Amino acid sequence: MNRINKLFANKGDRRILSIYYTAGYPTLNSTVDIAEALEKAGVDFLEIGFPYSDPVADGPIIQHSSEEALHNGMTLHVLFEQLKHLRKRVALPILLMGYVNPVLQYGVERFCKSCKEVGVDGVIVPDLPMYEYEDLYRPAFEENGLSNIFLVTPQTSEARIRKIDGLSTGFIYLLSSSATTGKNLAVSENMEAYFSRIRDMELQNPIAIGFGISTRDTFIRATDYADGAIVGSAFVQLLANPDYKEKIPEFIGQFKP
Amino acid sequence: MSEYQVNENGYFGNFGGAYIPEMLYPNVEELREQYLQIIQHEDFQQEFNRLLRDYVGRPSPLYPAQRLSERYGTTIFLKREDLNHTGAHKINNTIGQILLAGKLGKKRIIAETGAGQHGVATATVCALMGLQCVVYMGAIDIERQAPNVARMKMMGAEVVAATSGSKTLKDATNEALRDWINNPVDTHYIIGSVVGPHPYPDMVARFQSVISAETKKQLLEKTGRENPDYAVACVGGGSNAMGMFYHFLDNPDVKLVAVEAAGKGVYSGESAATTILGKEGVLHGSRSILMQTDDGQVIEPYSISAGLDYPGIGPQHAWLHKTGRAQYASITDDEAMHAGLLLTRLEGIIPAIESAHALAQLEKMVFNGDEHVVVCLSGRGDKDLDNYMKYFGF
Structure with a gap:
């Protein structure tokens, strides 16, 4: 069991809050400081994005943070260097999230090993095909104790969701709608029907809902149906403020009063 | 298969x-x-x-370019995709x-x-x-x-x-x-x-394969043999080249020549010569060869031709390159512009700058004299007139 598994296993009635942010943004060396601040503010786990030049699943806010991070000099090598002493400062479960090409250039096996060395618990690579994970990379993930997180959208078929459930070892990342990141979510009846449909499938993995979660209301409504929810763009937008450090407790507080 | x-x-x-x-x-x-x-x-x-027949105007002509042929001492045919409705393949x-x-x-x-x-x-x-x-x-x-x-x-x-x-x-x-x-x-x-x-x-590739399907038929009518010795086409992502190569892929006697844009020179830092500068990676949903940093960030390519400045090539091209089935050459801005002007002056056809890259490759090839060379003239140059005018100072 890694930290992610333990978190969900022991969560009780809590609504799990995860925060996504881009490594190397707003400044190259802000990555671990932000993690520490988020832990203090009461966040349950973190998704640290490693930037890519062509983030097709992302809306303008995360595109911008990725561009800035690359401009600041962030690479996977730099990130793993920054995370070397992560576990002296932060105890939260941590996932790395990004696109497949930087991982391929780094080397998938080597990437998994580096994750383990710095204490990363799981990985989200939305454009890594399921078949390639199954055929080529699963042993590298498992040997290094990494959860590979798959996404599910309202259009994902039931058979595919069952297959994803069988392959998942951390949680299932349920997209609130088929959309790029950063669209504010208005929870509609359709969406609640979709959340209930997934809940009623009684999957073996916990569910966390992401994309469009930006307010307390959306967080609560999402976690009425799921174990947790993920806030990304809304937090990345906060980081654009020069005094973001002081604002983190208040921002997190709105979700966890 | x-x-x-x-x-x-x-x-x-x-x-x-x-x-x-x-x-x-x-x-x-x-x-x-x-x-x-x-x-x-x-x-x-x-x-x-x-x-394709009634709206696009197909089949597009296979034009035996006589004065161009004389210049290079071989028989050159132009597959006239530039004559299609909207001006390109x-x-x-x-x-x-x-x-x-x-x-x-x-x-x-x-x-x-x-x-x-x-x-x-x-x-x-x-x-x-x-x-x-x-x-x-x-x-x-x-x-x-x-x-x-x-x-x-x-x-x-x-x-x-x-x-x-x-x-x-x-x-x-x-x-x-x-x-x-x-x-x-x-x-x-x-x-x-x-x-x-x-x-x-x-x-x-299947939709574009009409280019080589027609070429075979037209060559047979004109020369008595359906396979050329060379098929030459420019490559950005590579759709006109794939269409030109498609029905010749399994005939090793047909030499396939794909021409990438070298911009201001392959190693100038302003180039789109993907097969030389690129490495294997993933962009826009497929694994292929692409221009990227060691960290896997995609590098913005450059070519004077807006249709060739793509940082990758199609995966089928990557495979033709890796297996050696097709040769991948590169042509600079200058070479392409002069080849475009040459075709205009010898044959009265203004080619797209993209297609001019394929034409420029003829300068670098050595012919035996009786060979059949098909060049895909993928588009017309109307859209490029400003560029040509500026470049040559007309």
Whole structure:
């Protein structure tokens, strides 16, 4: 069991809050400081994005943070260097999230090993095909104790969701709608029907809902149906403020009063 | 099954596949399941061929370029894709895909475009079929290619500026993919080249393969043998080249020459010579060769030709390159511009600067005298007149 598994296993009635942010943004060396601040503010786990030049699943806010991070000099090598002493400062479960090409250039096996060395618990690579994970990379993930997180959208078929459930070892990342990141979510009846449909499938993995979660209301409504929810763009937008450090407790507080 | 064609898993050798986020999976899977069945159906083929004949103006001529042949001491044929409706080979693919979109019941069409040729070809077929059309185009390209923007708008398309990243073709493609993620049910994405997740590279190659199918027939009529010694074409993403090579892939006697844009010189830092400068990686949904940093960030390419400055090549090209089945050459801006002027002066044909890259390669080839060389003249140069005028100071 890694930290992610333990978190969900022991969560009780809590609504799990995860925060996504881009490594190397707003400044190259802000990555671990932000993690520490988020832990203090009461966040349950973190998704640290490693930037890519062509983030097709992302809306303008995360595109911008990725561009800035690359401009600041962030690479996977730099990130793993920054995370070397992560576990002296932060105890939260941590996932790395990004696109497949930087991982391929780094080397998938080597990437998994580096994750383990710095204490990363799981990985989200939305454009890594399921078949390639199954055929080529699963042993590298498992040997290094990494959860590979798959996404599910309202259009994902039931058979595919069952297959994803069988392959998942951390949680299932349920997209609130088929959309790029950063669209504010208005929870509609359709969406609640979709959340209930997934809940009623009684999957073996916990569910966390992401994309469009930006307010307390959306967080609560999402976690009425799921174990947790993920806030990304809304937090990345906060980081654009020069005094973001002081604002983190208040921002997190709105979700966890 | 040809070793150069896509296998049942969607790969050409180790290139291709579908590296897409889950949000695109249902769309791409729907296409993958249905494309062959739809496009191989007799009714579809009849409709496709009827439109290519009556609307596009096919077959395009195979023109024996006499004065060009004399200059190079061999027999050169130009496959006149520049004479197609809308002025380039791009329309072969958009006709095919718009019919396919109709069969899939899609109501809304999106596309990316660089120079605007594919955007115009897409806007054209959408007008023809009465479908809503949104074209993504880099903000910089919108400024550079005003006449094509006007054409698209006149045909009723909405042209949306891609303002992310480098604001050119690669970013327009990203924006189109984002649109598709946000509109997963009613929208079909007409990709303009042999790139993207499987089945796009294979599907686009099939629609463009009419180029080599006609060439074979026309060569047989004109020369008594259907296979040339050389087939030469320019490569950005590589759709006209794939169309030109398609029916010759399994005949090793036909030498295939693909010409990339070397920009200001392969190693000048301003180039689009992907097979030389690139490494294996994933961009826009497929594993191929692409220009990238050691960290896997995509490098923005450069060419004077807006249709060739793409940082990757289609996965089938990557495989033809790796296996050595096709030769990949590169031509600089200067070489291409002079080849464009040469064709104009010798044959009275103004080629697109893209196609001029293929023509420039003739200067570098050594011929025996009685060989048959087919060059794909993928587009006409009207859109490039400003560039030619500035370059030569006319």
